[in-house]
Amino acid sequence: MNVRRQISTVALAGSAVLGLLAVSACSTSGATGKEDGKLAVTASFYPMQFLAEKIGGKHVSVTGLTAPGTEPHDLELSPKQTAQLGESDAIVYLKGVQPAVDEAVKQSGVKHTADAASFTTLESHGSEVGGHGHEEHGHGGHEHGEESGLDPHIWLDPVKYAEAAKGVGKTLAAADPKHKADYEKNTAALVKQLDKLNQEYKDGLKNRKSDTFITTHAAFGYLAERYGLTEEAISGLDPEATDVSGSRVKDLQALAKKHGVHTVFFETLTSPDMAKTLAKDVHAKTDVLDPIEGITKKSRGDDYLSVMESNLKALQKALGAK
Secondary structure, rough: HHHHHHHHHHHHHHHHHOOOOOOOHOOOOHHHHHHOOEEEEEEHHHHHHHHHHHHHHHEEEEEEEOOOOOOOHOOOOOHHHHHHHHHHEEEOOOOOOOOHHHHHHHHHOOEEEEEEEEOOOOOOOOOOOOOOOOOOOOOOOOOOOOOOOOEEOOOHHHHHHHHHHHHHHHHHHHHHHHHHHHHHHHHHEEEEEEEEHHHHHHOOOOOOOOOOEOOOOOOHHHHHOOOOOOEEEEOOOOOOOOOOOOHHHHHHHHHHHOOOOOEEEEOOOOHHHHHHHHHHOOOOOOEOOOOOOOOOOOOOOOHHHHHHHHHHHHHHHOOOOO
């Protein structure tokens, strides 16, 4: 994905809608949530929407910018969506995942914005896509988001996601002080669920035969680090990369042999072709490890928590965990 191209496109689109923002702010009662007395919250993509809905509960009306089944990294905002963003009472997003959203949030003028990345520590999981020099971390390179080399996939680590949840809870409470106690209560309940999920992963992956797993898209760097695993990605952080060097394929073939890898993971929102080709080369099976960037009918679960449970089962099977 060409990040520079997208940002410049968004900047042009953004300047065109600034006038629209000003007009709409004067001429309407705001986003849908305000009409029914609820806090109007705009969430950038599914993991942020899940936080806003779980923490906001009955006090919020949440609108997601990324439609289910859409690859979030390549989202382009319509002028209508950009205008709607400006009318929100609060915005929940994750800087570095969607350049179009980052630019629009900057221009929106909305006072209460929660950047989930700012509530935890971001790390770099390798600096080259499918290159060398990242074997010790086992994570791919950086292809999207900010050009900082930092991995934004914090929601796939329940501990980091819980830190983000706490920050989102504070932002909603600041935007709607009247219901502060409920936001705090809902945040605590969600953090408890995420703590339980973290423990399930710890226990479930304790007795395993292998530490190494292969994915098409390097989304699982934080998860791998949290539970002492090594992720080897075919194409780095860009989920839609299709060109992989012959040397990288050879590396992965050697790694699969060395670590007894018998499963190559692909995901629900992008093509499984690369995973299937590599699996054939190394005589392995394929399975789904879902980065939970959106929930569709193909998802193995109907929300974040249930899909994370499915991911744990898939990892246990692939790593020979008892």
